[in-house]
Amino acid sequence: MLEKVEKQRRAGSGQQRAAGYMPGFGNDFETESLPGALPQGQNSPQKCNYGLYAEQLSGSPFTAPRGTNERSWLYRIRPSVRHTGRFRRIDYPHWKTAPHVGEHSLALGQLRWSPLPAPSEALDFLQGIRTMTTAGDALTQAGMAAHAYAFNADMVDDYFFNADGELLIVPETGAIQVFTELGRMDVEPSEICLIPRGMMCKVTRLGEEKVWRGYICENYGAKFTLPDRGPIGANCLANPRDFKTPVAAYEDKETPCRVQVKWCGSFHMVEIGHSPLDVVAWHGNYAPYKYDLKTFSPVGAILFDHPDPSIFTVLTAPSGEEGTANVDFVIFPPRWLVAEHTFRPPWYHRNIMSEFMGLIYGRYDAKEEGFVPGGMSLHNMMLAHGPDFSGFEKASNGELKPVKLDNTMAFMFETRFPQQLTTFAAELDTLQDDYMDCWSGLERKFDGTPGIK
Secondary structure, eight states, rough: OHHHHHHHHHHGGGGOOOOEEEOOOOOEEEEEETOOOSSSSSSSSOOOGGGEEEEHHHHHHHHHHTOOOOOEEESSOOOOGOOOOOOOEEOOOOOOSSSSSOOOOOOOOOOOEOOOOOOOOOOOOOTTTEEEEEEEEGGGEEEEEEEEEOSSSSSSSEEESSSEEEEEEEESEEEEEETTTTTTEEEEETTEEEEOOTTOOEEEEEEEOOOOEEEEEESSSSSSOOOOOOGGGGSSSSSSGGGEOOOOOOOOSSSSEEEEEEHHHHHHHEEEEESSSOOEEEEEEEOOOOEEEGGGGGOOSSSSOOGGGGGGEEEEEOOOSOOOOOEEEEESSSSSOTTTTTTSSOBBBBOEEEEEEEEEEEEETSSSSSSOTTTTEEEOOTTOOOOHHHHHHHHSSOSSOOOEEEEEEEEEEEEEEEOEEEEHHHHOOOOOOGGGGHHHHHOOOOOOOSSSO
16 A cells, blocks of 8 residues: 555656745745736726636734734635535544543653654544644634654645644655645745645655654644844844745646545535645735754753743744743754753753644754654653753763754744643553653762862
């Protein structure tokens, strides 16, 4: 079966067109696939060129303040009402939505997993999603879910949109193409992409791999935006110009297709006779984008001590409480460590936030072993965590010369809500039962005498 799927993928690969992009975060873009397809001077002409239909896709209430008001005008072959019909319920048993509490017996604790195993059967992107944690309540548009995915087949005639939240996709192995209503994005490991809430898409494979694997943050709350830099000022961290939004591209296909929808935690499907990715031109600021994590410009201590990890925030989804995120997307990229008389890895701590971590490549500086690319860890609110014993000993006794952390990229989905473990995650074979042992060597060093020991 897998060999047949692979032959079909290779046979159709010549039909793919190169993706093009427009730079900037939150810009008001305009783009067209055919000359004159985009109306000028108005949004809704009596008749659109090429016999297209005008349609608005809103990502915010109509009355949202100008700075947060989001919408795009789409000029498409058919209006979206023709991409729906009489839905029927379907099921993705491994994709869970908050509020959800897994029916498992695993006790509270710090947790870590090795990577998801490669699927033994043909699975497309949607079929390969496995929910690890949920937090908050999708029905009140608060919280998030952390998913892992592993797949080996393309979405050919299947299309999907998520009404519950936006999807932040973090590939770990295997490049993917995300074809949305507004254009194509080719996304490699060390890049991320975001699909806005309600936007139609399909995901296919690029390159030659045995498995395409990665992570997803499903953000139920306010959309991801760039964090305020505060005293850092106008530059560094994630710069707006490095975010890329795709140019218009459409799929003119008159064959049986299926549209799948996630709505309030349930899944529905309708069969239609054409592709819904039929937007020939569009303009607006509600759009997908991708970002290369290697363009993140980190800042840090250049004399002593360790700044808060918030300095590594790429994107943040605010909550109703100022300074407390619904979810942050944080990375730990290559960087120089130069701080004097300082313990340089992340310090031991307990946190009001809950942290789901993954590793894209390399090694995370706070863990000497056990945390591998494709792996995951969960440190829930107020549960202590920090460097393992080997990492502590190395950092405490090493020469404090400038050291470059290279060939590393870890990330964190951090939320103000406790993350509830799913039954799948609790019973996953790759759960590391001995994770807690990584701190067992941290014995008492106190002897009651003054001075550094």
